[in-house]
Amino acid sequence: MGRKMSKGGLMEFILTTENLTKIYGTHRAADQINIHIKKGEVYGLIGRNGAGKTTILKMICGLSTPTSGSFTFMGKSGAELSKHMKDIGSLIETPGLFPKMTAFQNVKLKCLSLGIKDDEYVHSLLEQVGLSNVGKKHVQSFSLGMKQRLGIALALVGNPKFIVLDEPINGLDPQGIAEMRSIIHKLSKENGLTIIVSSHILEELVKVADSFAIINDGKLLDEF
Numbered sequence: 001m002g003r004k005m006s007k008g009g010l011m012e013f014i015l016t017t018e019n020l021t022k023i024y025g026t027h028r029a030a031d032q033i034n035i036h037i038k039k040g041e042v043y044g045l046i047g048r049n050g051a052g053k054t055t056i057l058k059m060i061c062g063l064s065t066p067t068s069g070s071f072t073f074m075g076k077s078g079a080e081l082s083k084h085m086k087d088i089g090s091l092i093e094t095p096g097l098f099p100k101m102t103a104f105q106n107v108k109l110k111c112l113s114l115g116i117k118d119d120e121y122v123h124s125l126l127e128q129v130g131l132s133n134v135g136k137k138h139v140q141s142f143s144l145g146m147k148q149r150l151g152i153a154l155a156l157v158g159n160p161k162f163i164v165l166d167e168p169i170n171g172l173d174p175q176g177i178a179e180m181r182s183i184i185h186k187l188s189k190e191n192g193l194t195i196i197v198s199s200h201i202l203e204e205l206v207k208v209a210d211s212f213a214i215i216n217d218g219k220l221l222d223e224f
Contacts, residue, residue, distance in 0.1 A: 014039040014162060014194050015060065019069035022055050029055040031218040032069065037196060037211070042188045044209030045198040052218040053198040054093065057166050060196070061090040073162070089160035091168060095151025099140035103131045103150050106139060110157045125153045128191075129183055145176030152183060163187065165197040169204055177204060184208045 013036045020033040030052045037043045047053045058064035060071060062085050070077055076084050098106055107122045126132045129149040134142075139150065148168055155163055165184070169177045185208060187193045199205045205212070214221040 012039075013037055013072075015071065015073045015196075017056075017060070017069065017071040020056065020059060020066055020071055021068045022059060022064060023067040028218045030059070030066075033215075033220050035213050035220065035223060037194060039194055040188070040192055041194060041210040042184060042208050043194075043196045044205040044212045045196060045215060046200070046202055046205055046212055047198070047215035048200050051200075051215045053215055054166055055218070056215070057090070057092060057164050057196070057198060061085075061088055061092060061164050063090075063092065086158060087161045088164065089155035089158070089162070090164040090166075091148070091151040091155045092164065092166045095147060095154060097139050097147060097150060097154075100138055102136050102138060103134050103142075103146075103153070106150060107153050107157065110154050114158050116157070125156050128156065128186070129153045130179060143176070145172050145179060148172065148176070148180065149183065152187075156187075161194065163193050163195045165195060167198055167200070169199060169201065181208050 015037040017033050017035050020030060021028065022030040033056055045053050045056065055064065059066050073081060074084050074087065098109070103126055104122055107125055108119070111117070111122055123132065129152050131146065131149055131153065134146070139147065142150065152165070152168070169180050172180060181204070184195060184197060188195055197205065197209065211224065213223045
């Protein structure tokens, strides 16, 4: 089980985890997880609902502190890791959107929070996720698929090198799933981003991912 490192060591991988563990009370939501993600690939995290996928992703994004274990990103870990967390963009669970604002205004607000004032940059992000023609339509009237795509645009603000997508196709209709698949493929193959995407729908994940990890009851069953 697992993926072997090259003779060059960790730098073959943009992100690795070492016995990453999260315990809530007596429940081990993630139990000694060891995954290895290569730069530029789409890495699929497979598991049923409640398997521990979101817990793992939250720790990788810095949204949750591991009970034990660690992870290395771009060759950095521990105290050195904090300065590189800006290179990780994420869409975890439901995207945090302002419903009475437009797509442009939502992305613009995120940009301003990071000191980015270029409106053309905002437009370019919306174009990447297929939302360049929504005009002044408020987010509250968006479909679920449109909201998910806007969530990805927000995750792309600041030009991260690594994107975390938690169940991005959950609840989408077939057209929405196809659109999401196209966006993931484009971001990976054309933009060169490394992406980890979780799903409980294996047949869909197989269509976009290059490598996989199977999670069940908080444990890593296999990685290939």
